[in-house]
Amino acid sequence: MAYLFNTPDDIRSMLEAIGAESIDELFEQVPDHLQVDGLLDLPTGFSEPELEMHLRKLAAANCGGSSRVCLMGGGVYDHFIPAAVDEVASRGEFYTAYTPYQAEASQGSLQAFFEFQTLVCQLTGMEVSNASLYEGGTAVSEAVFMAMRVTKRYNRVVVLGSLHPEYQEVLETYLGNLSCQLDVIATPDGAADVNIVADSLNEETCCLVIQQPNVFGALEELEPLCQAAHDVGALAIVSFDPLSLGLLKTPAECGADIAVAEGQSLGIPAQYGGPFLGILACRQDHVRQMPGRLIGQTVDRNGQRCFVLNLQAREQHIRREKATSNICTNQGLLAIRATVYLSLLGRQGLVDVAELCCRKSHYAAERLGELPGFELMFSRPFFKEFTLRCQGDATDVINRAADAGFDLGPALGRFPRLRESLGEAADQTLLVAVTEQRTREEIDRLVESLAATSENSATPKTLTKPA
Amino acid sequence: MRNTHATELLFDLSQPGRRAARFPNSDVPDQPLEEMIPDAFRRDNQDGGLPELTESDVIRHFLNLSTLNMSVDTHFYPLGSCTMKYNPKRHERMARLPGMVDLHPYQRLCDQQGMLRLLHDMQEMLAEIAGLPAVSLQPAAGAQGELAALLVASAWFRSRGETRTRVIFPSSAHGTNPASASIAGFECVQLENTSGGLVDLDELETQLDDQTAVFMITNPNTLGLFETQIESIAARVHDAGGLVYIDGANMNAIMGITRPGDFGGDMMHFNVHKTFTGPHGAGGPGAGPIAVRSELAEFLPGPVVTRTTDDDGQPRFELETPNRSIGRVRSFFGNVGILLRGYCYLRTLGREGVREAARHAVLNANYLKALLADLLPAPFGHHCMHEFVGSASNLKDARGITAMDIAKRLLDFGFHAPTIYFPLVVPEAMMIEPTETESKATLDAFAATLHEIAEEDLDFLRQAPHAAPVSRPDDVQAARQPILLWSPDDDTADDA
Numbered sequence: 001m002a003y004l005f006n007t008p009d010d011i012r013s014m015l016e017a018i019g020a021e022s023i024d025e026l027f028e029q030v031p032d033h034l035q036v037d038g039l040l041d042l043p044t045g046f047s048e049p050e051l052e053m054h055l056r057k058l059a060a061a062n063c064g065g066s067s068r069v070c071l072m073g074g075g076v077y078d079h080f081i082p083a084a085v086d087e088v089a090s091r092g093e094f095y096t097a098y099t100p101y102q103a104e105a106s107q108g109s110l111q112a113f114f115e116f117q118t119l120v121c122q123l124t125g126m127e128v129s130n131a132s133l134y135e136g137g138t139a140v141s142e143a144v145f146m147a148m149r150v151t152k153r154y155n156r157v158v159v160l161g162s163l164h165p166e167y168q169e170v171l172e173t174y175l176g177n178l179s180c181q182l183d184v185i186a187t188p189d190g191a192a193d194v195n196i197v198a199d200s201l202n203e204e205t206c207c208l209v210i211q212q213p214n215v216f217g218a219l220e221e222l223e224p225l226c227q228a229a230h231d232v233g234a235l236a237i238v239s240f241d242p243l244s245l246g247l248l249k250t251p252a253e254c255g256a257d258i259a260v261a262e263g264q265s266l267g268i269p270a271q272y273g274g275p276f277l278g279i280l281a282c283r284q285d286h287v288r289q290m291p292g293r294l295i296g297q298t299v300d301r302n303g304q305r306c307f308v309l310n311l312q313a314r315e316q317h318i319r320r321e322k323a324t325s326n327i328c329t330n331q332g333l334l335a336i337r338a339t340v341y342l343s344l345l346g347r348q349g350l351v352d353v354a355e356l357c358c359r360k361s362h363y364a365a366e367r368l369g370e371l372p373g374f375e376l377m378f379s380r381p382f383f384k385e386f387t388l389r390c391q392g393d394a395t396d397v398i399n400r401a402a403d404a405g406f407d408l409g410p411a412l413g414r415f416p417r418l419r420e421s422l423g424e425a426a427d428q429t430l431l432v433a434v435t436e437q438r439t440r441e442e443i444d445r446l447v448e449s450l451a452a453t454s455e456n457s458a459t460p461k462t463l464t465k466p467a
Numbered sequence: 468m469r470n471t472h473a474t475e476l477l478f479d480l481s482q483p484g485r486r487a488a489r490f491p492n493s494d495v496p497d498q499p500l501e502e503m504i505p506d507a508f509r510r511d512n513q514d515g516g517l518p519e520l521t522e523s524d525v526i527r528h529f530l531n532l533s534t535l536n537m538s539v540d541t542h543f544y545p546l547g548s549c550t551m552k553y554n555p556k557r558h559e560r561m562a563r564l565p566g567m568v569d570l571h572p573y574q575r576l577c578d579q580q581g582m583l584r585l586l587h588d589m590q591e592m593l594a595e596i597a598g599l600p601a602v603s604l605q606p607a608a609g610a611q612g613e614l615a616a617l618l619v620a621s622a623w624f625r626s627r628g629e630t631r632t633r634v635i636f637p638s639s640a641h642g643t644n645p646a647s648a649s650i651a652g653f654e655c656v657q658l659e660n661t662s663g664g665l666v667d668l669d670e671l672e673t674q675l676d677d678q679t680a681v682f683m684i685t686n687p688n689t690l691g692l693f694e695t696q697i698e699s700i701a702a703r704v705h706d707a708g709g710l711v712y713i714d715g716a717n718m719n720a721i722m723g724i725t726r727p728g729d730f731g732g733d734m735m736h737f738n739v740h741k742t743f744t745g746p747h748g749a750g751g752p753g754a755g756p757i758a759v760r761s762e763l764a765e766f767l768p769g770p771v772v773t774r775t776t777d778d779d780g781q782p783r784f785e786l787e788t789p790n791r792s793i794g795r796v797r798s799f800f801g802n803v804g805i806l807l808r809g810y811c812y813l814r815t816l817g818r819e820g821v822r823e824a825a826r827h828a829v830l831n832a833n834y835l836k837a838l839l840a841d842l843l844p845a846p847f848g849h850h851c852m853h854e855f856v857g858s859a860s861n862l863k864d865a866r867g868i869t870a871m872d873i874a875k876r877l878l879d880f881g882f883h884a885p886t887i888y889f890p891l892v893v894p895e896a897m898m899i900e901p902t903e904t905e906s907k908a909t910l911d912a913f914a915a916t917l918h919e920i921a922e923e924d925l926d927f928l929r930q931a932p933h934a935a936p937v938s939r940p941d942d943v944q945a946a947r948q949p950i951l952l953w954s955p956d957d958d959t960a961d962d963a
Contacts, residue, residue, distance in 0.1 A: 001823045002815050003553055005906035006830070014834040014907055018850075023826045026833050026850045027724060029693035034725045036822075040595050045817025048557050055811065059566030061581030063574060066565045074573050075798060082488050084526055086563075092540025093533035096554050099750035104878055104935040108536035109749040112529065115477050118952040122516040128951050132751070134607035137798035145650070166798040173768065173794035174614075177621045177652035219508050247500070249510045262798070271562075272582050273572035273799025274607070275752030287949070293750070298945035301930065306937040310945045316610070316646035321655040326646035329608035329740065329755075333748030336529075343477050343525045344487040347517045352490045355500065362503045363495035381504050402575065410573035440494040 002045065064270075068402065069442050071364070073217070073385040073433025074410045075136060075164050076273065077265050079243065079353070080437050081341070085267040088340045095333050099293075103308045109332065110307035114295040116339040123245050123342070123350075124259045125252030126281035130292040132335040133278030133327060136262025137170035140209060140239055142291040142325055143258040143280060144171060147207035147235040148180075149289045149324070150257075155180055156204040160197070160225075162187040162214035163239065165417035171209075186420040190218040190378025190387065198228035205232055207258075211239040212248070215418070217385030217431065218378050219248070226255030242266050242279070242338075244383045246354025251281075258282045267341030268334055277334040288314060291325030353436050357384035360443065361434035367447045368432065373454045377422075377429050385433040387412065394430040397450065404449035406442075408432055469936075473527040474535070478953045480528060481518035487525055535936045537883045539746070543909050545835075547854045547886035547898025548641070548689060550719045550741035555815070558744070558808040567807060572799040576785060583784030586800070587772040589810045593756055596718070596821070597735055598728025601764030603771055604756045605801045609716060612736025612755030613647035613683070618793045619734065619759060619766040620681050620710050621651065626766075626791065631680035631709070637666055639689045639890040644714060653680060661892055664690045664847025666700055675707035685714040686730070687721065687852040689890045689898070691832065691845075701731020710734060710763075718742040719902065720829055720853035723822030727758075734759045739802075743809035754805040765790040770800065827903035828853040831910060835901050838914035842921055843897055854900035856893045863895050867925050870895040873917065875939065876931035880916045 006014065011023075020026055027035070046054060070078035089095065093108060100106030100113075113131040120129035133139045140163070148154050157175070159168060161184050168184065175182055185192065185200055191214060201208060208229040212220050226236035238256035243265045251259035263277030264270075282290060288311065296310025316323040345353065361384045368388055369376045377387035390397045394411040401408045412418050413427035422429055434443070473480075500509070520528075537544065544551035562568060570582055590602040606612035617634065624631050634648035635656045645655045656674050660667040666684065675682075682704045686694045694700065701711045713727040713735035719742045727735045739745050740753035747753075759767060769788035777783040786800075816824060829852055836845060836855045843857025862868040874884035874897070886898040901910055920928070932938050 002820055003555065003904050004823060004827050005904065006827065010907040011830065014830060018830075018833045018837045020833070020850070023830050026829050027693075027826075028850060029695050029848075029852070030721070030725050031695065031698070034698070034730050036724060036726065036729075039818040039822060040723050042592055042595055042818040042821060043814060045820045046814050048815075051557060051811060051815055052561065054814065055561045055564060055567075058581035058585050059564040061584070062566040062570050063578035064566040064569035064571075066569050070569075070571065072571045072573055076571055076573070078569075078571075080490075082522075084487070084522055087526065088529040088533075090559065091530065091533040092554075093536045093538045095559075095748050096539035096541075096551075096746045097536045097749045098544065098546055098549055098551060098747045102537075102874070102878075102884055103940045104875065104932050104937055105537040105883055106535075106749075107936045108532040108534065111474070111476070111532055111535070112749075114952070118476075118478065119517065121952050134611065134752075134802075135797055135799075137795070138607070138611070164798065166795055169795045170797055173618065173796055174650070176618050176793055219504070245510070247504065247510065248508055253510065269568045270571045271568055272570040272579070272803040273801065274797070275754075275802040275804050276799075287951070294949075294951055296945040297950040298941045300937040300941065301939040302937075304937055306940045308940045308942055308945050310942075310949055310951065313946075316642035318642070319646075320642045321645035321649040323642065323646040323649075326610040326614055326643050326650050327608070328610045328641075328643050329738075329747075329753035330751040331748075332750030332752075334752060336749065339477075340525060340529060342517055343520055343528070344522065345517065346486045346488070346519045348486055348519075349488045349490070350517055356490055356493055358500070358503055359493045359495050359498065362498065381508060383504070398575065402578070407571065407574065436490055443495070 068405050068407045070407045071432050071434055071438065072407045072409050073431045075262055076270050077433055077435055078437055079265050079435045081267050081269060082344050084344055085337050085340045089333060089337050094336055100309060103306065107306060110295050112336050112339055114297060114307050116335045117295060119339060119342045120279055120281050123242060124281050125250035126259050127284040128287050129281035130290050131295055132331040133280055133292050134331060135274060135276040135278045136239065137167040139260035139278035139280050140167045141171045141174040143237045143260045144207055144209065146258060146289050146291060147237060150235060150286050151206045151233065153204060153206035156183065157207060158183045158185065158201060158205050159209035160185055160187055160192050161421045162191060162216060163209055163211045164215045165415035167239065168417050188421055188423065190216045190380045191220045192225060194221055194224045194228060197225060201228055201232045201234060203232055205234040207235040207237050209237045213241060213244060213383045213385065216378060216387045217382040218380035219382060222254035230255065243353055243357065246350040247358055248383065263338050266338035268337055275331055275334055277331050277338055289324055290314065292327050292330055356436035357434065360438050361386065364432060364434045364443045367443060371447060371451055371454065377425065384435065385431055387429050388432050389425055389429050392428065394428055398430060400450060400453045401446065406446045470527065470531045473531040476953050477518045477520065477528060480520060480524055483519055485519040485521050487520055487522040542881055542883050543905060543913060544883040545885050545899050545901050546883060547900040548716060550900060550902060552744050552902040553904035554744050554746035558811045561811050562804050562807050580784055583772050585807065585810055587774055587784050589806055590772060592813050593737060594758055596722050597758035598726025599735065599758035600761050601767060602756055602758045603767040603769065604806055605768045605796055606736065606755035606757060607797050607802050608751065608753040609736050609738040609755040610643040610647055611796055612757045613643055614651055615768050615796045616712055616734040616736060616757045617647055617651040617653065617681060619763055622766045622791065622793050623763055624680060631678055633678045634681045634683060635674050635679060636683040639892060640683060640685060641714060641716060644683045664692050665694050665696065668696060668699060671700065672703060675703060677708060679707050679709040681710045681712050683712040683714060685716055687717045690847050690856050691851040691854040692848045693852055697730045716741060717853060720825055722825045724825050734763060739805050739809040743812045745805050745808055752802050752805055754802040754809065766793055768793055768796045824903050831901040831903055831905055835899060835910050835914060839917060842917055846893055854898060856890065856896050856898045858893050859895035859897055862921055868928055870897050872928040872931060873920055876920050876928050878932040879934040882913055882916060
């Protein structure tokens with residue numbers, strides 16, 4: 001049997017020491033009629049070679065980024081992952097360890113998380129970071145709950161319609177059983193109109209949630225938006241793209257009170273959407289309202305520097321129903337990946353990646369925007385991702401690109417929450433994201449293949465409805 | 468031989484001008500940055516602010532840091548309630564297969580059929596183990612599974628024109644239970660008594676009323692005991708119109724033996740990183756799928772995977788959001804990398820292995836309990852399930868040795884400590900969960916070490932650990948003047 005190590009002799013002497021006749025006897029607490037009769041209806045077990053053959057078959061039925069050129073975005077990006085990231089993350093000492101409650105047995109993890117917190121602060125300009133949340137969507141929700149506690153305003157949350165629609169949906173779910181109003185301000189021009197936003201905020205509002213760059217790839221005017229929130233005593237929550245900060249103003253510079261992010265672009269593979277890395281950083285004043293684990297530096301009995309879980313009185317295992325969040329298991333190993341990634345990039349590497357993304361995406365946007373039947377949906381500045389509008393159904397364009405060996409998208413028509421901002425163009429729009437990995441040759445080839453097939457818009461429809 | 472230089476903080480190791488990652492030069496026509504992104508959006512300080520290191524600096528740093536950890540790969544890790552079982556290496560290789568690791572969540576459905584089949588079959592296997600037919604794989608961890616299920620419950624009550632406000636749980640519940648209930652907008656009611664380590668039915672009865680939404684119970688409970696009266700408990704909750712939630716943290720004891728759906732549970736979560744050997748990742752990622760009764764299915768968070776048959780008779784998998792779904796609880800599908808490992812584990816064990824794993828987890832726990840009966844007697848229960856909570860009270864009374872002292876001293880012998888001081892109902896609690904993936908030899912050595920420790924000098928124990936990288940950090944100072952990040956002018960580090 002897989003992963004069982006006691007021999008029949010062992011079992012006999014163990015039962016003897018226990019004073020039981022059989023293993024069955026140990027289950028005497030489970031009433032007989034509640035015990036499964038026989039075996040569950042599960043498959044029979046695989047040996048390792050059988051398992052591997054099976055998984056390879058399943059993997060072959062997928063089409064991952066390695067089989068086509070990936071220009072997909074929408075919150076998950078095909079950035080390069082240096083080999084050293086995988087090497088560190090495959091250390092059993094990291095990935096088979098538990099949450100570092102026992103400080104003496106966990107200094108490796110604790111120091112790595114302390115470094116992660118520091119790197120996030122260096123990246124964002126914020127004053128304090130936690131040691132990770134689940135992913136970008138729940139990070140927004142946690143930040144909103146935190147803003148309620150800080151402002152003591154529990155009745156109204158305002159988010160821009162250009163926030164990732166799945167993040168909006170998570171927030172709706174989290175607020176589902178509470179009497180808190182969630183107002184979404186549509187962004188028909190691809191980014192918010194500061195005056196409209198300012199008018200819609202009031203003294204009831206606990207926070208304004210802004211994504212930078214937003215879901216359309218466009219840049220929001222962060223500073224006046226944050227100011228508008230502050231003018232009514234609300235907090236400004238900014239959901240940022242970590243790699244954009246090689247080029248863009250930091251959330252702190254722009255006035256964010258809480259900065260959150262999806263950290264996938266920091267050395268984490270797409271993995272069909274997770275596990276990813278939720279980042280949350282804030283100003284020092286709000287530290288005791290933060291969700292999640294915080295690592296602190298202290299000294300041990302011998303005066304030696306060391307690291308511990310700190311300010312645990314905020315957390316569920318101490319404070320129970322009064323905790324700042326229910327989060328327990330977080331995304332430790334992904335925080336370690338991000339820490340390694342950022343250490344490898346360093347200050348110049350971060351700038352290089354950001355500039356490459358920016359240059360290549362602008363080249364792609366220019367070329368694609370010139371194609372007959374295509375235009376850029378918005379004229380806003382963008383960083384690495386933009387919204388392309390095509391004649392006809394965007395999913396047809398995605399299919400044509402796939403046939404030519406390119407992955408584009410997602411088509412924005414799949415997101416009902418974006419329809420108010422996109423209007424009648426919703427089904428004609430898709431996202432294109434261009435990372436540092438793409439080459440001019442790939443972009444040119446994509447443009448040529450779309451140009452060649454654009455006349456023939458009678459391409460058969462092979463796509464089904466989005467989920 | 469410890470390399471203490473390499474484990475200086477990254478920021479102290481940084482040297483101007485060093486760099487590890489290099490990228491190719493831009494191959495697209497040059498364009499001034501300000502034409503692409505106006506100055507108003509660009510950061511003034513153009514250096515990114517991060518440390519500067521070589522690749523070998525980075526590798527030495529993290530590999531040396533890793534050696535300061537204890538882990539399942541390197542040590543026996545009998546941390547109660549955490550199910551620190553062996554993490555099979557084959558899972559790691561499978562999780563990195565091209566087509567799995569690089570699959571974008573917005574890939575076309577026709578391009579993700581292999582993944583959807585895997586996830587669909589995972590849903591089916593979990594439903595079978597739970598005895599509850601409808602599964603959502605979305606929650607990122609157990610606590611998020613709890614929250615999702617509680618929101619499902621409240622949506623279900625609303626659909627019936629009811630608003631119920633209270634969630635009840637025993638005092639021995641994991642902290643996440645009340646925390647999740649509170650975030651979901653419920654009022655928390657804690658049962659304070661126990662009856663021989665089990666739920667006190669009379670006390671439960673007094674708390675049940677028409678405001679009771681959900682009773683949350685961990686079964687086996689955190690004392691490692693099966694709630695023998697679970698059917699009566701469930702019946703009473705159901706009579707009061709409430710739902711029963713099973714916290715599946717301890718499923719390792721009962722998978723393939725008994726099913727939450729069969730003993731009265733309406734909803735439950737799994738901890739894939741515990742029961743199905745996730746692994747734990749130094750604190751995550753996990754995955755916390757939930758399973759519910761059929762009448763709750765349409766409220767599940769989505770998407771879930773459905774199976775249909777196409778025109779050629781081939782199975783076809785689609786993503787579907789249940790009709791009256793509470794909505795997403797996170798972006799994208801879920802913690803798929805962990806679900807995939809759990810899938811590999813269940814396919815390896817198969818129907819017999821699942822049951823055998825539980826049986827051996829219980830055998831190992833009872834054996835260790837027997838070896839430690841004199842030293843750390845468990846005040847509740849006769850046989851235990853997958854773990855037991857022993858008490859160091861006798862040692863404390865006789866010699867002044869606390870659970871904390873024992874836990875710290877164990878590290879010197881190369882054993883990770885058990886969970887201590889939880890649950891509170893046992894004084895000087897030591898919660899020990901060996902798991903099935905340990906041999907008798909390891910358990911014998913662990914028990915012998917505990918007996919040896921019990922004889923050691925008290926002052927020596929008070930200062931343990933002696934061989935660990937650090938010893939008894941000052942938590943009070945950490946909390947009084949929190950240092951939560953490195954800063955250039957901080958020199959406290961160099962004093963030691």
